[in-house]
Amino acid sequence: MTSPSLRTLTRPIVDENPITLQILGICSALAVTRRLDTALLMGASLTFVLTLSNVSISLIRSQVPRGIRLIVQITIIATLVSVVDQLLRAFAWELSRQLSIFVGLIVTNCLVLGRGDGFAMTHGIRASALDGLGNGLGYALVLALVGGVRELLGSGSLLGQPLLPTRDAGGWYEPSALLLLPPSAFFLIGGLVWAVRSAKAEQVEEAEPVPEAAQPVPGR
């Protein structure tokens, strides 16, 4: 594998992570991370859809008129998501019940459409496939991290296996109920963004200009 294509694959995993830098696909990252297994399944489903949709969009990119490209892209994505949804219902019914509507919502996941329109429309099939895979993996990595922390500290287990013996079961660990509540995902991802940006200073945003009225008045 040549190094530019390797870069296409690895760049989105940390340096240009879809969630912490591109602000794409955040909804599902927050909602399905209460447990590690749903987070992993969601990451896998999205990677699958994103890779295939990037390939399909790249295949027909020169045939699609610009005016209707969004509708064409969203139809391709909706078809792929329907396939994933039906497969999960058939083979992983319990997990698919817990993911609830969020598998269906991959259709409107801005990550899939964003990479499809922003990358696959202008690049070849091979590069698009690698870009889809890389972004999917970067997304899955964040989901797995958040899901792992929330399940471990919130219920003392990982993938349903008890690791920290909880008080209820006669152990020492007092589970933190906050991490089972939805807002904790915000705090964890906020902290993750902070950590990534402390390590990679070039990602830090410019400070917003303070409105005129708030400038300190000279001579006071």
Added chain:
Amino acid sequence: MSHYVQLFVQAAFVENLALSFFLGMCMFLAVSSRISTALGFGATVMIVQTLTVPLNQLINTWLLRPGAWAWAGLPELDLSYLGLISYIGVIAAFVQIVEMTVDRFFPALFRALGIYLPLLTVNCAILGGTLFMVERQYTFGEAAVYGAGSGFGWALAICAMAGLREKLAYADPPEGLRGLGLSFVVAGLISLGFMGFAGIDLR
């Protein structure tokens, strides 16, 4: 009647799409830096949501769900696997119609909202409202009330967020937290606040 009021309050506050289910989060973080734009975008979401949820309810009831084709003598036909494509098609088409109508009759509003309208198609709050409606098997009346309530709740949430972020321009956070990181933390705190609504029961 009280059933509908209860449903509205539940959809707007207790099960707020943005803060309890995190739907439409990308827009929620991207469009919430000014109150004026947040207000306009919230209002558009509310209108589209109020109309597409009942519309998709009709499509699900008469065309897609198992037994929907009984009136045509095909009682065993089950088209529910076509759901996702139909709903997103309806939403995309509807957003297009709204865009053209607003452009033709309310040019001032169009200038203010023009760039946000196409984004509505990929706002997961809108598809999410429809999917929740299908999952919970709402009737037509319930679907209309749920659409209005959830759209209202989303608009309320984004306005609250924008108000806080305008004030945050004066804050001096650590460098790595500036912008996106701080927005996440603020959204988490609002979300904690909204959890206080969970105890409300109007029955």
